[in-house]
Amino acid sequence: MNIDVTELLNNHYFVKALHSIALAVIVYLLAKLAISIATKGGKASSEAHFAIKYSALCFFGISLIFIWLEGIGPVLTALTIVAAALTIVAKELILNFLGSFVIFWRELFAIGDRVQLGDFTGDVIDKGLFYFTLLEVGQKESTGHSTGRLVKVPNAMAVTNPVVNATRGAGYLWNEVRFAITRQSDWEKARATLFKIVDMYYRGESIDLNRVKHIFEKRNIFFRKLTPRAYMSISTGGLCITLRYLCRARMTRESQDFIITNFLLEMKTIGVELADEQP
Template sequence: MDIVQALTDWIRREGALGNLIVSLAIVVAIWLVRHLALRTTLRRLDAPARYRWRRASFHLAVSLALVLVALIWLGGYRNVALHLGIVTAGLAIALQELIESFAAWLFIEWRRPFTVGDRIQIGERCGDVIDLTPFQFALAEIGAWIDGDESTGRIIWVPNSMVFTEFLTNYSRPGLQYVWDEVVVHITFDSDWRRARQILEGLLKDLHATLPDTLPDDVERASRRYFGLETETAPAVYTRVDDRGILLSARYLSDLRRRRRSQHILWEGILSAIEREPHITFAYPTRRIYHSPAADETGIPRPPAG
């Protein structure tokens, strides 16, 4: 207590110079504490957890430094409260959008609709979350003019407030990095559809074997957190008919960042297998023209003679 009183008396004697020295000392001390804490903590964490610790400790350090420096320069708790009340009233009107984004950041940190590393779609934009700040987050864009959910190379900065006004889709939740994908094979009515189905089932089985063995356990664990979440992981082939032929829909789980690669492997297997099958033919739009010798130049059949 004597040290605090002595420091207070010294600051009053030195005026602005004393305030400046103490403010710098506070900033340096907080930076050193944060640096030492991170060095002892980050070694035991994975990359996403290290990122979250760095961001959280940075925001905590800045907030603490601002409060302590304000106490030094404004001369105590009462003056700080008075000044903050006046400033807050003005900022609430002038910086409404920033306040909404900051409130959205608190919501994101609390409810975790997504975190850094997740693949999300918000509004019409889709990408991987690579940074999250109190006012905006960054997406490594995918899609747009690129097929197969591949990266475009662009980074999009999105205001946090959009989580309150736009639909948000998270491809990576709940803790899974796999999504259902589907490939549709169209064959003619006179094709051996049973053999085609058998080929697809074999290809899907080989593709499914490349997934990690822990996937069923991960899905089961996620289903206990989210009611009604599908727990089936096995691929399937479904059959239906339309006016062009027989449709065989191959449904399977794919790594969300390798969806295009999975489709590439599956389609090459399908093309190679169908090429060796003489009784299976792909269906595609065609037009057949029948010529009748009994028709005149107008195309209208002439009535038979006699």
């Protein structure tokens, strides 16, 4: 069976099909080239990878419409019909797709950020057109450690729910540790010892409060003081000391462990005893 090449080339739909295939190959190769160049950028490569995929898909879809439909009138008509049909049969997919657009252009979070949406908390490890992936962390405030589980979250959740980003502010947050001591304890020495321990922690972790304050102010977040504070209150078991201090967003548990461990070691030398009931 002989195939007439001239006849095929004169076929309107065959030519459009060739154009579509050529377009797909070109867009794919350009996207791969752009991604390979972006990976040399190191830390920002993951974000660039998402942006390139997003842009390539949008460009390919719009170009297909103009290849198969000539003139702006048919294009608008086709888009209206397709939009109406998709709204009826794939509402959630559309919301997730639009959600990816909002996440990217409004910079709600980037890969590597620690975020909380509803009941989900974790580190963002991937972003897609319909879902983003979290490496889940423990739900309790005192943990902050990874559970090892991956959570696929629909992009629409980032539009319909508040997004708590613990990384984008300055990478630091306020944490509190509470101790209940007996009424006979020297609470003034206890406070002074806690301040000394926090200062030791800051030196060990190279935390410069002046630099942190500057980072906060660059993001229009203003605190009068960033130095640690200790608040006193009366509790059932005696006196309660609430230590409030800054720590890195992913280091809350480690900082608490450092402070509590060193305070326990210092208690006997400063005349402080823990109450039987702890907050």
